[in-house]
Amino acid sequence: MDEQKVLSIKGLLDDTPEEYLSHKEKYENSIRKSVLFYKTLHSTEDENMSVDEKTKLNFRNIVTSAIFKDNSPFMLHNSMFIPTIMGQGTDEQREYWMKRAKNMEIIGTYAQTELGHGTFIRGLETQATYDPDTEEFVLHSPVLSSYKWWPGGLAHTANYCIVMARLYIKGKSHGIHPFMVQIRDEETHMPLPGIKLGEIGAKLGFNTVNNGFLGFENHRISRDRMLMKNAQVLKDGTFVAGSNSKLTYGTMVYVRVLIVSNMANMLAKAVTIALRYSAIRRQSQPKPDEPEPQILDYVTQQHKLFIAIASSHAFYMNAMWLWEIYYSVSLQLASGKLDNLPELHALACCLKPLSTIDATAMIEKCRLACGGHGYMLSANLAQTYGLATAAYTYEGENTVLLLQAARSLVKAWVGHVKGRPLKGTMAYLAGDSTVKAWDGSIDGIIQSFKVVAIRKISSVVKILQDYEKSGLSPEDAWNKASVFLTAASEAHGRAVLLSVYKSEMDKRAAVLSPPLRKVLLQLVDLYVTYWALEKVGDMLLYASITDKDVDELQRRYIELLAAIRPNAVGLVDAFDFRDEILNSTLGAYDGRAYERLMEEAMKSPLNAEPVNQTFHKYLKPFMRGKL
Ligand SMILES: CCCCCCCCCC/C=C\CCCCCCC/C=C/C(=O)SCCNC(=O)CCNC(=O)[C@H](O)C(C)(C)COP(=O)(O)OP(=O)(O)OC[C@H]1O[C@@H](n2cnc3c(N)ncnc32)[C@H](O)[C@@H]1OP(=O)(O)O
């Protein structure tokens, strides 16, 4: 999909900055732009697409959807509604619903979270009770806490949604299943009878995504509206369970994989803005007889920003690698082979949290690196932060996902100790966890991160076992050790991020020109060295690094910053964001930040007149003591 084509759409770009629109106007403006965008996008995810084409389409969608400072009310249609039909629908259901959804004849969302439950899916309270007499499901929200709450586009945009509800047949619960539910009349857009809809209110970000609430009052849908690929309800009410109840969680795994690439993109956007601004901004005079230097020449500024470039590359490489795994596991699931699903789940439960934690922190650092102008909404750093930080929470809150990964790591380690073979991304846990002497090479440092993970996993397993020996239940032991369980998952995630970034770059290095290879491998070196210094405590404890080695690492890090400096602007230009996508007074390609700041300032409604009417109404009488 050609960005130029999208950006040439008349009226797509805002003449009135979103910042000066009301909450309601922001939404209405975003709908206007979304419709224009889709008219041009016409993007369809064809199941016959190769992994590469599908990945590129999603990545392009992510990039181009960035023209919405706060994202689009159509976001869930693309990122969850369609993938759920694809992953949870029977062939007939896919045939019917995919056509309507891809052609935008209907707009959907994914309604799982409720006022009372987000993390604990098995605690969801929305009921879907099967009535064999009418061959219908009766959807009902028994209490306020069972109202669906959060789904994007749910409030006023979507007319259909996937509802994740607890299935009851003859009074027996059969767990959570997906249901296709029409929520608004296709002609009038009025909520259907028995359906309550509304918006949840203003948020830190995502204020144009139209997150809403949904309550059911005994609303009936036909039996064929349960998506029945993984489990079925026959006409007489017989329940046919799926091969694995977690297959209904499949869309969440897909989105967690997508989020890793989205973080690569978000971080690339923020560091492009901050680094370009740092190249034009001059400040202070360390050398009395010389002009004020570019702030990009301060090593502290390089320390803040260059890791963000390297991290965006690392997330992108890991995202592409994870996507290949997701795609091959999806094909295996389609043929009933489930044994690689747990590893995919564990990987997603590590990489989604780590990429969102790092991206959120580094985007904030990009804002802080731009001084006062970084604090302007026209810089588009705060909004980028708002979008990124949401991903810490949505699609599985990070702490909860790291604990999920810990479940798999503990199982793998206990199995290993009993002689069971380890496989895939956990195979390294069987490696030697004693480091004789520090090896400061890139591969040596990555190996040290693996040793740290092995040691943290084995020691937290020991803590769990000691707690259970002392009489604690497995659940209480787990909770008591949970801080160090998440630390073990983080260590595993770091080891994966580092080794995949390095190995994926090594694969590509052979086809790169020598100058490009040199620069990109400098970023790999910077990334590995940065994290070794960030985690120096772990290195001292588990990887026999000495203070002399640390000193060497610090000097190497400083040299790497200096080596990257000449190519820094070129590296962010290579992300190739158009000004309209960056949507930032500080990040424009021409570097005219001051002129753009002034242009944007003059768009403030307050600048329409020299004296605001409150002077005569309030200030003057107040200052004259007459109020
Ligand atoms: C016009 C412009 C438009 C432009 C177009 C845009 C295009 C797209 C742009 C995209 C941009 C960005 C990309 C992303 C954007 C997406 C936005 C999304 C918005 C947010 C949506 C949501 O948040 S949806 C709701 C998400 N909610 C969650 O994730 C809930 C988290 N909770 C859980 O997953 C489960 O409750 C939990 C796993 C925590 C526990 O489950 P439970 O059933 O209790 O299971 P356990 O008892 O813990 O474990 C039992 C065993 O099951 C295994 N298991 C658990 N989960 C899974 C799984 N998913 N897959 C496989 N296996 C699983 C677990 O490992 C246990 O196994 P064991 O062997 O017994 O250990």
Ligand SMILES: Cc1cc2nc3c(=O)[nH]c(=O)nc-3n(C[C@H](O)[C@H](O)[C@H](O)COP(=O)(O)OP(=O)(O)OC[C@H]3O[C@@H](n4cnc5c(N)ncnc54)[C@H](O)[C@@H]3O)c2cc1C
């Ligand atoms: C911007 C945004 C968009 C969203 N869009 C959608 C959407 O389109 N569709 C949808 O269905 N949902 C959506 N959500 C909801 C999102 O999925 C939930 O917010 C998320 O799953 C977390 O659940 P919760 O909010 O109930 O928090 P909780 O689960 O209540 O978590 C609150 C705190 O408790 C902790 N906690 C919870 N359980 C455990 C545990 N077992 N162990 C340790 N700590 C625990 C968490 O770590 C967290 O710190 C969205 C959320 C946001 C912020």
